[in-house]
Amino acid sequence: MKSNMSDRLNRRQFIGQCAHTVGSMSILGLLLGTYTRQSASTPARAIRPPGAIAEEDFTGACVRCGLCVRDCPYDTLKLAEFGSDVATGTPYFIARDIPCEMCEDIPCVAACPTDALSKDLTDIRDADMGVAVLTGPDTCYSVTGVAHCRACYVACPIRDEAITMEQKRVGNRIYFEPTVHAQHCTGCGKCEQGCVTEEASIKVLPRHLAKHDAGRIA
Amino acid sequence: MSETAPAATERGLWQRNKWLLLRRTTQFSILFLFLLGPWFGIWWLKGNLASSVVLDTIGLTDPFILLQSLASGHAAGQAAVFGAVIVLMFYLLVGGRVYCSWVCPINVVTDAANWLRNRLKLNLSWQLKKSTRLWIMVMALATSAITGAIAWEAVNPITMLQRGLVFGMGLAWVIVLAVFLFDLVVTRRGWCSHLCPVGAFYGLVGKRSLVRMNAPERTACTDCGDCFRVCPEPHVIIPALKPEKDTDTSVILDSDCTNCGRCIDVCDEEVFRFSTRFG
Numbered sequence: 001m002k003s004n005m006s007d008r009l010n011r012r013q014f015i016g017q018c019a020h021t022v023g024s025m026s027i028l029g030l031l032l033g034t035y036t037r038q039s040a041s042t043p044a045r046a047i048r049p050p051g052a053i054a055e056e057d058f059t060g061a062c063v064r065c066g067l068c069v070r071d072c073p074y075d076t077l078k079l080a081e082f083g084s085d086v087a088t089g090t091p092y093f094i095a096r097d098i099p100c101e102m103c104e105d106i107p108c109v110a111a112c113p114t115d116a117l118s119k120d121l122t123d124i125r126d127a128d129m130g131v132a133v134l135t136g137p138d139t140c141y142s143v144t145g146v147a148h149c150r151a152c153y154v155a156c157p158i159r160d161e162a163i164t165m166e167q168k169r170v171g172n173r174i175y176f177e178p179t180v181h182a183q184h185c186t187g188c189g190k191c192e193q194g195c196v197t198e199e200a201s202i203k204v205l206p207r208h209l210a211k212h213d214a215g216r217i218a
Numbered sequence: 219m220s221e222t223a224p225a226a227t228e229r230g231l232w233q234r235n236k237w238l239l240l241r242r243t244t245q246f247s248i249l250f251l252f253l254l255g256p257w258f259g260i261w262w263l264k265g266n267l268a269s270s271v272v273l274d275t276i277g278l279t280d281p282f283i284l285l286q287s288l289a290s291g292h293a294a295g296q297a298a299v300f301g302a303v304i305v306l307m308f309y310l311l312v313g314g315r316v317y318c319s320w321v322c323p324i325n326v327v328t329d330a331a332n333w334l335r336n337r338l339k340l341n342l343s344w345q346l347k348k349s350t351r352l353w354i355m356v357m358a359l360a361t362s363a364i365t366g367a368i369a370w371e372a373v374n375p376i377t378m379l380q381r382g383l384v385f386g387m388g389l390a391w392v393i394v395l396a397v398f399l400f401d402l403v404v405t406r407r408g409w410c411s412h413l414c415p416v417g418a419f420y421g422l423v424g425k426r427s428l429v430r431m432n433a434p435e436r437t438a439c440t441d442c443g444d445c446f447r448v449c450p451e452p453h454v455i456i457p458a459l460k461p462e463k464d465t466d467t468s469v470i471l472d473s474d475c476t477n478c479g480r481c482i483d484v485c486d487e488e489v490f491r492f493s494t495r496f497g
Contacts, residue, residue, distance in 0.1 A: 025357040033361045036372045059367035060290030063283045063298065064377065065269030066385050070255065081388020082378055088388075089268070089371060089381055113269045113277055114287060115295035 043085050044205055046092040047129050047187060049077055050100060051109040051121035055206075061116035064089025068108035068117060074101045077108060095189020095204045100129060102157050102188050125158065130187030131210040132163065132180045136201030142176050143168075143201075152178045152202045155194030163191060178202060182210065229486060237479030244320050252384045266381045267321070268371070269301060277301035282355075282419040283377075286362040286370060306423060312477070314424020318410060318417045319450075319478035323383070324376045327394055328410050331401035332450075344405045346412040348453075348474070355415035375409075376416055407450050411474075424473045431470040431477060432493035433458045439489050445481040455481065459489070469497055 042048075042055060049068050052058055068091050069077040076098045080086035091108075093100060102124045109117040121127060132152075134140060141149035142165070156163045162184040165176040178191070180202075189204045232239075251263040252270070264271045269279040279301030287294050309317060319325055361369035371377060375393045382390035397409045410417055433439075436459050445459070446452045454472035461468075482490045 021353055025353050028354065029357045029361045029364075032357070032369050032373065033365045036361065036365045036367045036369050056366060057292060060287055060362070061292040061294070063268040063279065063287060063368065064371055064381065065265040065279075066381065067265045067269060067271060069385070070261070070264045079381065079385045081386050081390065082382070082393065083389030087367075087372070089377065113279060113295055113297035113301060114284075114292070116292075119295070
């Protein structure tokens with residue numbers, strides 16, 4: 001009788017303990033998981049290094065070691081600090097500040113120990129960091145006719161392929177419009193950095209945000 | 219006078235703090251090696267505690283971070299796996315939680331909190347179970363699997379602090395301060411000895427590790443309690459120092475022991491020393 005009692009008590013205690021542990025860890029896990037998901041929603045202005053795998057896989061692959069940052073010869077790449085809107089410790093760059101110089105040997109990809117930056121990227125021209133979009137046709141000097149500017153075109157490392165100045169005509173007025181060819185654009189951001197208007201009139205956007213040709217055919 | 223307390227006078231300041239100083243030197247040296255690059259352009263050690271490259275040849279990767287990456291569904295790169303194997307082998311040899319007391323920068327923070335807690339005689343302590351950190355480790359792995367992201371790295375104070383110092387702090391001070399205050403006013407030795415899943419992981423790694431703390435001179439013990447007071451995991455000492463049978467081993471085999479060596483420092487009877495797990 002007595003042993004039966006203590007047995008029942010033990011089982012009750014055991015189940016109680018399990019519920020206690022599983023319950024508290026589920027609460028913690030939910031909070032951590034939600035925070036992890038939330039902090040993984042990268043803002044459009046933060047561009048991942050060349051070769052970065054799809055954003056939803058990136059935060060599971062990147063160990064936030066910063067080796068890509070260290071091997072970037074132009075100090076383009078930064079590691080997100082805690083409290084910024086990019087997932088803590090993950091690499092990114094702001095094209096307007098320092099764009100990607102499209103090194104032929106792609107040192108950032110070579111440095112990545114986890115293949116978060118995929119070794120499949122062997123030709124930097126196949127990089128797909130984003131795509132440039134003429135976001136400010138109302139401020140672009142060339143479009144508005146303020147000046148014969150073609151700063152973005154000149155800045156582009158693969159000009160005439162990724163970007164051309166297309167002749168347009170509205171009534172009697174002829175002007176040249178910077179035109180991005182998404183299938184060639186790597187999203188390096190040289191055009192965005194080169195743009196002379198106060199707020200860049202051409203910007204690199206993540207490809208899913210850019211309304212462009214059918215998309216990149218690599 | 220000297221006859222009543224001979225041991226105390228024989229052991230100088232150095233002997234009473236040797237392992238603590240060696241430990242601090244190691245912790246700061248590792249941090250300094252990481253800072254040589256950004257500060258002086260000397261890239262002997264590149265990266266951070268998550269993954270690094272030594273002298274441009276040997277890659278090292280934190281196995282717990284890699285494990286979360288694997289749990290998230292990413293087939294990790296060769297370099298990372300190889301780097302994690304090297305790290306695992308090292309800690310299998312010297313003791314898993316050597317990471318905690320000899321490498322981890324948060325250890326300096328929590329030791330400072332504990333020192334201040336003792337100075338201010340803050341005795342209130344919210345009781346937490348030792349097993350909590352194991353469950354948090356399981357939770358971190360499960361959350362990684364469910365969200366597809368390396369979950370613990372979103373909040374991990376260790377890499378947050380170390381990455382912050384080497385790459386840029388941001389608001390990481392907030393997390394470090396939180397850990398400090400937690401250990402100071404909420405729970406004695408709260409973070410490292412109860413909650414941190416990284417320590418729990420390295421504890422598991424060190425289950426069968428070679429280098430151990432030993433109490434070969436336990437018969438000289440005067441029950442002063444100095445080692446218990448200073449040890450971050452005092453329960454590990456009991457089976458070795460106060461065995462049920464005299465034939466029981468004097469080796470501390472509990473993998474919660476961080477091999478910090480502070481017990482050697484504080485024991486005037488020189489009961490403790492490092493040894494292998496075989497004695």
